[in-house]
Amino acid sequence: MAIKKQEGILGQAADFFSNIFSTEYWPARWHCGKWTDFHGWLYIISDVMIWAAYFAIPFLLFRMITKRTDLPFPKIFWLFIAFILLCGLTHLIDAVIFWWPAYRLSAVIRFVAGVVSLFTVYALYKILPVVFTFRTAKQLEAEIEQRKKAEEEARILVIENDKAKELLRVKDEFINLASHELKTPLTSIRGYLQIIQMKSLKSDPQNRDLITKATNQTAKLTNLINDLFNVSKMQMGLQPLEKSEINLNELINELAADFETLNRHVSVEADEEVIIVVDRDRIKKVLENLLENAFKYSKADSEVILRVRKVNDRIKVSIQDYGLGIGDDKIQHVFERYYRVEHTSQNYSGMGLGLYICAQIINQHGGVIGVESQLGKGSIFWFELPYQPTQNLSIETYSSDES
Incomplete structure (x- = not known):
């Protein structure tokens, strides 16, 4: 009995698809039930409007993905185009059935629309985790504002750094010039102190001690000026x-x-x-x-x-x-x-x-x-x-x- 039943189902399917456009077993919807003109045309016009919208939306989506190839998830857009077109087609067939009762064709279109709908749901589910990571327009605006602020701060830092380098260069030039100019009089002072020291060997020990201290301090000052001079030359790259x-x-x-x-x-x-x-x-x-x-x-x-x-x-x-x-x-x-x-x-x-x-x-x-x-x-x-x-x-x- 199970085999006969299966053969019966297969036979029904074969008969169904071989006569998919046949309308001999069903009357037009106008003659099925009690339809007034108002009720019937309200139904028909509603289905036609839905079909028109469902046809226009895929067309706009198609224009969008062909013009903007950088959009994410292009396959999802194609699934939506197919899904919306098929849904619109079911509404168009539903309106046509008022004159042409093609219930078999309507069933096939509805089935295909259902399959495509399920695939679309699955595809959407798969991309949801990625979509949730997308930043909102407000977040993007805040990030852009932060970047602008960082760029402005970096620009100010560059300007301040350039100013600091220029001040350092001027300071090094001044130290180089000042130390160079101070070396000559200091050398003369040291020479004079040495002469005084030689002439005061037999003079008051207190004077000799003061002269020695002055000579030592002059030597320290000379070393300090030499250090400043050497540092400024190093900074200016003048000491090979x-x-x-x-x-x-x-x-x-x-x-x-x-x-x-x-x-x-x-x-x-x-x-x-x-x-x-x-x-x-x-x-x-x-x-x-x-x-x-x-x-x-x-x-x-x-x-x-x-x-x-x-x-x-x-x-x-x-x-x-x-x-x-x-x-x-x-x-x-x-x-x-x-x-x-x-x-x-x-x-x-x-x-x-x-x-x-x-x-x-x-x-x-x-x-x-x-x-x-x-x-x-x-x-x-x-x-x-x-x-x-x-x-x-x-x-x-x-x-x-x-x-």
């Missing part, structure tokens, strides 16, 4: 390096002997002879500044250890003292221009240029400089330079840009 091969051990031993006094003790720990290519005067200046710094912040009769080591393809020089040390909050600033480490227990002279000059010179040589310190236990200032074995180079001049 004059590199040559030097024996680093000899230079270090020479400086250790110069700094060794009754109250100052320098210990040297060095590897075998080290020959490097550097600007001798500049590296000597670095070592002098670091040694002077080590003794300045150490107690009298203290020892400073100067070490030289080969580390792979670099030479590492370190100066260790057992002085006051530097706090963690200050150590990151010690190589900045005009920065001075303030100690509550004592006040030390200086403008905060020595370590800055050291850092600039080491950077010019392609090296690195750093410090390790513990408050109350001392510091280790170190720098590393590229190691180049003996090459018998004659003296060459390098600009800071090439180093």
Whole structure:
């Protein structure tokens, strides 16, 4: 019986589709039931209006997706076009049935419309998570406003930065000019003081002491002006390096002997002879500044250890003292221009240029400089330079840009 029933259904389907346009079993809708003219035409006109709208909407959607190819989810638009067209067609057929009772054709169109509708629902469900991530017009406007504000702030920062650079350039030019102009009278003053000192050897000891103090203060002022002059030249790129091969051990031993006094003790720990290519005067200046710094912040009769080591393809020089040390909050600033480490227990002279000059010179040589310190236990200032074995180079001049 089940097979016969199935054959019956298949037969019905075959008969259905073979006579899909047949109307012989149904009367026109005007003759089915009791329709007044008003009721019938109200029904027909309503269906026709719905069909007209359902036809126009897909047309507009088609125009939209063909003109704007950047719209998201184009497949969804095509599904909506098919779904709306089929829904409109069901309303058109419903109106036509008043004269042409094509109920079989109407059923097929309704079924196809139902299938397409379900596919459209599924497709919409799949894209909902993505749609929920879209920003609203208000959010986009707020973002645009934030970007405009950020761009304006960036523009102001650029202007302020340019102004700061210009002020820094003017200041460096002034320092360069002022220090240059001050060097000549200071040299004359030192000369006059030396002459007075020589002539007053047998004079009142108090006068000799005052002259000595004046000479020492003049020497400090000269060193300060030289530092300012060197810093301004570095900033303006007017100090090229004059590199040559030097024996680093000899230079270090020479400086250790110069700094060794009754109250100052320098210990040297060095590897075998080290020959490097550097600007001798500049590296000597670095070592002098670091040694002077080590003794300045150490107690009298203290020892400073100067070490030289080969580390792979670099030479590492370190100066260790057992002085006051530097706090963690200050150590990151010690190589900045005009920065001075303030100690509550004592006040030390200086403008905060020595370590800055050291850092600039080491950077010019392609090296690195750093410090390790513990408050109350001392510091280790170190720098590393590229190691180049003996090459018998004659003296060459390098600009800071090439180093």
